[in-house]
Amino acid sequence: MASQEVLREEPSRGSFINDPRVRGIFFQALVLVLLVAGVWWVTHNVIANLTRLHIASGFGFLKGRAGFDISESAIAYSSDSTYFRAILVGFINTVIVAVVGIITATIIGFIVGIGRLSHNWLIRKICTVYVEVFRNIPPLLVIFFWYSGVLAVLPPPRESINLPFGSFLNQRGFYFPRAIWGEGSWLILVALLLGIAMAWFVARKARQRQMATGQPFPVFWTSMALIVGLPLLAYALSGFPLSFEFPKQSTFNLVGGFQVRPEFLSLYLALSCYTAAFIAEIVRAGIRGVSAGQTEAAAALGLRSGSILRLVVVPQAMRIVIPPLTSQYLNLTKNSSLAIAIGYPDLTATAGTVLNQTGQAVEGVVIMMAVYLALSLITSAIMNVVNARMALVER
């Protein structure tokens, strides 16, 4: 640093115009002036337009009566609810489809990605075809395909297709038995939480013991026994409080059970299929990114192929996989806004309706942007934590 200071003091340059510092300040000042002028001009126009159109600005409109119905809602909602509640319903729907979609896409993606590296020619080819097909068509088209190409041409409710476990499939969606939790079912939940906590504790102790003595412990089976066994025990102890309400055929429609509407189903299936193709490529790149020397060294140490995969290849592959996986999760969340094209009431759809009804364009778009930004930031924050735990600990 000191030598640079010395150099700078010499008046070596001919003109101050050629001084990069002066130029930098000049350009930044120019950008700032242009920006301020632009913002001022835009604000001026917005205010002028809003007064011309008699639209009150501000978020007060959120307390007004919504007056429109929403076909799918996880919380109580009617057309008498407020605009705020309508947007909240949309937000919850977005979160639901994003979470379910992310889980499914990850599972399909990992299976297909590993399949693309299989020694089996047939499996490899099937997975390649899957990836190349879904990667190269727009997600919106996949959504339409499920919606108007597959689900809309299913038989009407009277001729529903019977599926196992008392579930049905027809034009109006997918019906499956609804679980009814009776008296004392809270015990099951408590047992489940207890099981998870104990499994975590066992895993911790087992690792400590293996680090200290080298003795392995069957963590997986113990955890499974704890997580599945304890709730089952609680279920038996509390007198089998769980019963099911099965969907039944009536004259025109199916009655009872839990209905998944075709809008949700097609959005969910399309997002999962589409994102899975990208996740598969990421997984493949991750596993290929672990050099063959690692596998060979592990084999030379005498590990079995399962252990090699679990202890050597996957932890290293995950380091490569997680950052792009995060952006795929974000993409899926953002792509869930395509719901508007088939009428699934997600955030974009409900906020769009509110925007059209009230004319509060600025506020509506701001709410949409803010919520999606927040969702993105939360997802990437969670994935950053995961990434930090997985990352290579360097000296």
Add this chain to the structure above:
Amino acid sequence: MQEHDMSWVRTEMALAQPAPSSERGLTAWVRKNLIASTGDAILTIIGIVLVAMILPQIVNWAFINAQWTGPDRTVCATVAQGGIQSDGWTGACWAFVNAKFGQFMFGRYPLEERWRPILVAILFVALLVPLLIPRVPRKGLNAILLFFALPVVAFVLLIGGMFGLPYVETPLWGGLLVTLSLSFVGIAVSLPVGIVLALGRRSNMPIVKLLCVIFIETVRGIPLITVLFFASVMLPLFLPAGVSFDKFLRALIGVSLFAAAYMAEVVRGGLQAIPKGQYEGADSLGLSYWQKMGLVVMPQALKLVIPGIVNTFIGMFKDTSLVIVISMFDLLGIVKQNFSDANWATPQTARSGLVFAAFIFWLFCFGMSRYSMYTERRLDTGHKR
């Protein structure tokens, strides 16, 4: 045998033995690739069952049972649905695609003016193909013609209203014409803007850097639909009363800005991968900032990120289908709009139209990704780490 001369040097190579029969031919290939172990054999059986379940259905639907020509919906509907096919028939209704092909390509562009988009398409292909083949000379001139002359010619030809050409307003445009023109302009705009944003993000000037970071991260954090909403609902508010511009242009701005933010991150990745020595070397030669970037850093950085750039192009090409939500009709939009045509409404119509649209999108995207792989191999000079 001579007494002292025990050494013997073979002058020609021994002929290679053929591989053992267990390592040759179909059986060896099957053994190695399909039934190497019990698990493998099970997987193979699952795979065969899967293929046997799906493939015949697809072939049946798309080719054997498909209806290729016909005047209206009767050819694609069963007797119960008011058509001529026997009950239980399912097959693709390519007749629908056939009848609507002109619309799928040009939207509602006037029939007698359709030679104009066709001429633009021919010019586009004539300029693009030589640019893509590495051996054809005069790349610079070619690129200038493609990216500067063609847009002007295409603008005049497509919109008209001058040189005696009738005016065709953009709401009449549709189909593949809209998809391709949106993506071409998006590509041509997003790459330079993305490069500028990436340079701004790595700049030493704090204000420029902050603005670039805010822009990139905001745009990347929100869905394209929101950006399009922004472009269609809020841009009119931003302008003085009475000033308004075309919906097509608004969509163009939205798509281009969106792609530019993603492009900026791709280019930034390339810039970060260039060793510091290259920057310092260029500085020590006395190159100015733009010379340094243009002559030393960018050629190396862009070469590294070709796959990322093409992926962004592919993503943008697919994303143009979202303009449907601001009621513009690109290829997907016009296909979907035609489902409601009572003349053609059958259970097979939607499926056939969507498969056709998917095939067109797939063709373009797959082509782009394959060409990028080819370029990557060709430019790989071995410096890549």
